[in-house]
Amino acid sequence: MKKTLYTFAALAMFAVAGTAHAAGNTIEQPAPPAGGWQHDGIFGTFDKVAAQRGLQVYREVCATCHGLKFVSFRTLSDLGFSEAEIKAIAKEYTFMAEPDDEGEVLERTGLPFDYFPSPYANEKAAAAMNNGAAPPDLSLMTKARVGGPDYLYSLLTAYRDPTEADLAALAAANIELGDTTYFNPIMGGNQLAMAPPLDDGLVEYAEGQPEATLEQMAHDVTVFLTWAAEPKMEERKEMGRNVMAFLVIFCGIMFFAYRRIAKRILGH
Ligand code: HEC
Known part of the structure; x- marks a missing residue:
């Protein structure tokens, strides 16, 4: 009897694992950018200049929808930002101040010890403004997904119109593309509520920096977010x-x- 129970449990687990795989229907596997990552390997270090550009991409593009609640402005000194630069970055964000003597809560500008806030008042507001899917906090994103930085880079660069073959694969897996979701072969289920956030030349990098192509920005923001997830x-x-x-x-x-x-x- 016990043996049958165990067999049944094992079969059930296989069945669940099987359906989870089918629901994923991933057509493409995450891959690193052409040059790989400087932070890979036991001697790997962060490409700080790339991470600085990545911060620019985050601030100018991703921060419209995503917070970084575990990253404080002052830790940006790790990436080579000066105190004055950090103060200037913090100042761009507003926070609720402590109540004053009359109990009134006023807004104040950010200070180095603050953390990158979510652009939304709360999770529900975030979901309501994004067709029901709240943009997740990005602080630990490269740790939270299988594939880590490769996953993030691939997700950002893999958006495209589905081909006939993609549509056939989706139909075979019983997945329908939604009206408010975008096809992406990296994402489990092959679609997500985030419109392609990057496009060639969307951000203007400082002089002497590489051209802000989609791939370059995806690389840079991934380096920045990999540092954010594990600054040490x-x-x-x-x-x-x-x-x-x-x-x-x-x-x-x-x-x-x-x-x-x-x-x-x-x-x-
Ligand atoms: C206009 C709003 C918007 C912008 C701008 C935006 N995102 Fe998103 N993002 C979303 C939404 C909404 C989701 C949730 C998608 C879902 O669950 O279907 C999301 C999800 C994600 C995810 C999670 C994907 C997963 O595996 O679940 C990552 C990673 C991500 N965004 C990274 C970025 C990066 C990096 C940028 C900047 C280059 C960016 N996003 C810009 C709205 C946005």
Whole structure:
């Protein structure tokens, strides 16, 4: 009896996993940009200049709909922004001040210790203004999705009109494209409520910077959001490297200690 129950449970789990896969119907797999990511690998560091451009893309494009509630303005110093620059960025946002002596709550401009706010008053307002799908906070987005930075980059660059083959695949998976959603082969279910947010030349980069093509902006904003999700990545990698170096050296010392003791006790 117990055995049948286990078999049944296992079958049910397979069935659920199977349908979840079918509902995803992902046609394309996330892939990194052509040059890869500078932050990959155990020696990877953030491309700070790209992250600065990415912040510009976030502020000028994504911030219209998405907040970054775990990122404070002052942490931008990690990316090489000066105190004055950080104050200027914070000032662009408004916050509710503490109640004054009359109990009135007034607005104040942002200060370095504030966090990038959501542009909406609350989740319901966010959903109501976006055809029912609230734009998620982007602070941890590169950690929250399978594929991480590759997923984000691919999502932003993969928007296109569905081909006949795409439509056939969608029909086979019983998925209908909605009137207020956009086809995107990276997204599970192949559609999302976010209109393609980027377009060639949408943002004007400072002189000496690469041209603001769609791919370049997607790359830059992804580097910025990867940093936002794990600002201490470089320290973590350095710590990891130091621990590994310590273990290698320690292993060597232990080996020689063992040899000496073995020689004394066993004579070889
Ligand atoms: C006009 C509003 C708007 C703008 C501008 C916008 N988004 Fe979105 N975004 C949305 C909405 C709405 C959703 C929710 C989509 C859904 O769940 O169907 C979303 C979802 C997302 C998601 C989650 C996708 C997933 O896997 O669930 C990411 C990542 C994202 N946006 C990144 C960005 C980035 C990066 C930018 C700037 C380049 C940006 N968005 C600009 C409205 C916007």
